[in-house]
Amino acid sequence: MTDHAATAATGRAPADPERLALEFRHGGRLMDPTMAGVQIWQVCITADGEPVGSLRATRALWWTAIRLRERLTDEGSFLAVVAQQLLNPDRSFTAAFDELVKRPEYMLIFDRCEMVPPWDDALTVAGVVAAAIGRLTDNSFVLVFPRHGAHGGVGAQLLEQAGTLLAAVEFTDELLVLDTTTGALAGASIRVRDRLIDRARHGGVDRDDLDEEDWFENQEYQALTPRMAALLRLAVEQLSQEAWQEIAALGDEALPRGAGGLFGSLPLVILRQEGGWRRQMARAFDDLAADLADGYVVLLCRGEVMALDLGIRRAQNIYRNRPRLLAQAVEGLPAEARDFDWYACSDLLFEGHDVSLLDDVLDGIEDSDIDDAMGMVDPAPLDWFSPFDDTRARDPARGFRHP
Template sequence: MINQAAATGAKADPATLSLEFRHIHRLIDPGDEGVQIWQIQVIAGDQAVGSLRATRGLYWKADNLRERMADEQSFLALVAQQLLDEQGRFGPEFEEFVDMAGSVLVVDELDLAAPWDDPWIAAGLAASIIDRLTDNQFAVVFPRVAPGAALLAEAATLLDAEPFSDDLLIIDTALAAPEEAAHRVQERLRSRARYGGADPWNEDWDGEEEEGEEVLTARTRTVLRLALEELSGQAWSEAAALGDKPLHRGAGGVFGDLPPVTLRQDGIWRRQMARAFDDLAADLSSGAEVRPRFTGEEMALHLGIARAEGLTRNRPRLVREAVADLPEHRRDFDWSACSADLFEDHDVLMLFDDSLDGIEDSGSAPTRPWAWSTSRRSTGSLLSTPNRPAPTIAVSVQREPLRASAGLRGPVGPLVVTRSAPDVYADLHGPSCGCRAGSDSDDRAEVAAVAREGEHNHRDHRCEQG
C-alpha cells in the first residue's frame, strides 16, 4: 500500500526511485502459459509511492490469446477485442500498424502519489518496464482515454506512442524512434537527479545554483583517475610492444583508437602520450586543478572521460567499491559536464572526422601529432611542465658503430646515459620555446639525426624571441 503521507512529503528526485517486479507463475497451470502478469511497485528510498501493472500476451504460447486476455477483464479485455480476431489471431489493421506483429505488452493501472505524479517520471517508469519485459518484436499498448489513464497516456506520448484507436496508444519496439524517445526521457531524468529533483528544462529554472559549481566531485574525480590509470597501463604496454611500428586503421587498443593522423607515430611519441595519462591521473590524485595543458593531454582527457563513463555503466561494482568512503553529490558522474567544462575547445576531436582527411597539413597544433607534446599556451613540453618535475630517462645509445670506427672488435652492450627528459625531448624534437627550429615536419628527421650524433643540443640553441 502506498504511504501517502511519506509520498507527499518526499522530494521528487528520480535518483531515489526503484521498481519492484512481482510475478507469480504456477508451474504446471496451462492458463499461465499465454499471459504473464507483473504487479510492479514504485519505491522511493524505502517507501512505496506508486504501482502499475504490466501484462505480456504471448501469441505463440497461448491457445487463443484473445480469449485468454479477455478472461482478465478490464482494459486487457478491450485490448484483446481490438487487436485479435475470434480465433485468437492478430487482426489485419493491427498487423498493418506494426512492423512485426509478434507479442504484446499492456501497461496500465498506474497509480503515483504526489509529487511523483509527473509525466516524465511516468515515462521513465514505463521505459524501464519496456526495456525489461520486451524485445524488438513487441507492441506495447497503453490506455488512451480510460478513467485515470491521462498521466499514463501523456507518458506514452513522450515515448513516441502512436494512436491506434480512440482507446489505445501503441509503441512498436521494432522501430528506432521509441528507443530514441526513451533515451531522451532517461537523460532528462538524470538531469533532474543532478539537481535533487529540480527540472533544469522547466521555464522557472534560473540555474543560479549551478553557476560556479565544480563538476569534478570527489567521486567523479576518483572514477576519472581510475579510468586514466587503466588507459596509462594499456598505453605503456602497447608502446613497449609496438616500438616504432606503424598501425593500420581499426587496429584497436589505445593507440589504434586514436585519430588516423597518429597511426604512424614512433615509439617516443607513444611514450609521451602514455605519460599524458599518467600526469592527468597524478593531478586528480593530488587534488590539483585538472586542465589539459597541450593537445596530447586534451586527447588523453577526452579518452579518460569516455573510459570513466564506460566504468560507471559496465563496472558498477568496481565503481561502488572505489567511492564507498566518499561523500555523495548530486553532480557525481556528470560526464557530459566534464566534457563541456574541462576544455577550452574540442578542436582535436575534428581529427576523428574522415571528411576532414588531410587537415593535419593545416599547421595548427591539434592537427600535427608531433606537436601534441608542446603546449598550445607555451607552457613547455609534455615531459616538462611548470607544475610537474621533469623525470630522468635512461637513454640507450648503441656503442658498436663507435667501436667499429675506432678499429675495436667484440660485442659490447649499450651505453646507458641518464639524462633529464626535457633535454632528450629537445634533442629529438627541437626546442620548446616556440620558435621554428626543428618544429616543421620537413626538419624532424634531420633534427633527430643530428641530435643522435651529438651535434645539436637544445641548451646551445639560441632563438630571437624575447
C-alpha cells in the same frame, strides 16, 4: 508543463527518482493452462522502502496463447479493450494493427498505474515504465498504453503521458502503441533517463529549461566533485598503464591497419606515428592523472584534450559496468548530487576546446585514399603535444614515467 512550471503550480518540487526501487512479481500454479501466452506482472514501487505506487503490465504472446483474443477478453477492463481493437474473432490481427507494426504477435500491455504524490508525474512514470520494458521485453515487442478516458485503464492519463514521452503513437481513441523494432524507444528512453538524472542532481531543474549562459553561471558547476575526480583519475591511470604496456611491446614499430589495443583504436593516420609519439601520448595520461590527484584538470595541449576525452569514455564505462571497482575508487569520499554528471563534467572541462579533433585529422581523406594516407606522416598529430600557450606549458624537464 516543464518541471519549473509544475513546481510553481503545485508548490512542490518533483521527487528525487534516485529514491525509487522496483520489485517485479509474477506467479501462478505450475499447471495452470491460463498462464500460457498471458503473463500478468505486478511492479511494486517503493521510495526509501515505503510503498508509493504500482504498475501492472501484461505480456501477451500470440504464439503460445490458444486464443489470445478470448483470453484477454476474459480478463476484462482494458485488456478486453485491447483484444477487441487489435484482434479479430478468427484469431488474426486487425489489418490496421498488422500494417502498423512489424511483430504484432508479441505485446506488452500497460493497463494500471497508481502513484501517490509527489511521484505522480509523467516523467517519473515514464522512467518506471521504461525500466519495466527493459526487463520484460526485447526489441521485437509492441507496447500498448491506454489513452485518457480508455475503458478500464487505471491511471490512464499518466500512462498516456508516459507512453507519449517514450514515443508511442495514437492508434485509436483508446490506445497508444509503440513498435520497439523501429528503434524509437531507445532514443526516447535515453531522453527520459537523462531528464530524470538532471532532476535528481539539480533539485528539479531540467537542463532543457535553462539556457547555456544560466547553466554555466550556476556556481555548482565550476569544479569536479571529489568522487568524479577520483573516477576520472582511475580511468586515465588505466589508459596510461595500457599505453605504456603497448609501447614496451611495440617499440618504434608502426601499427598495421586493423591493429587492436589503445593506439589501434585511434584514427588511421595515427597508426603511422612512431614510439616517441606514443610515449608523449602516454605522458599526457600521466599528466592528467597528476592533475586529478589534486581534484582538477588543466588542458594545455591537443594531446591532453584527446587523453581526457578517452578518459571520460573509460570513466563512463566503469560507472556503468564496474560497480565494485567504482566503489573502491570513491571509498571514503563524500557523495554529492552532481557526482557522475557527464554533461556537466564535459561542459566544464572541455570549455573552449574542440573535442572532435580526431575527426578533423581525417577530414578530406576519402576511403579510396586511406592506404595512401597510411603511408604518410600526418603533420597534425606531431603538433598534439605543443602547448596552446607557451606561458602555460608543463615543465619540459619532467621526463617520462618509464624510460
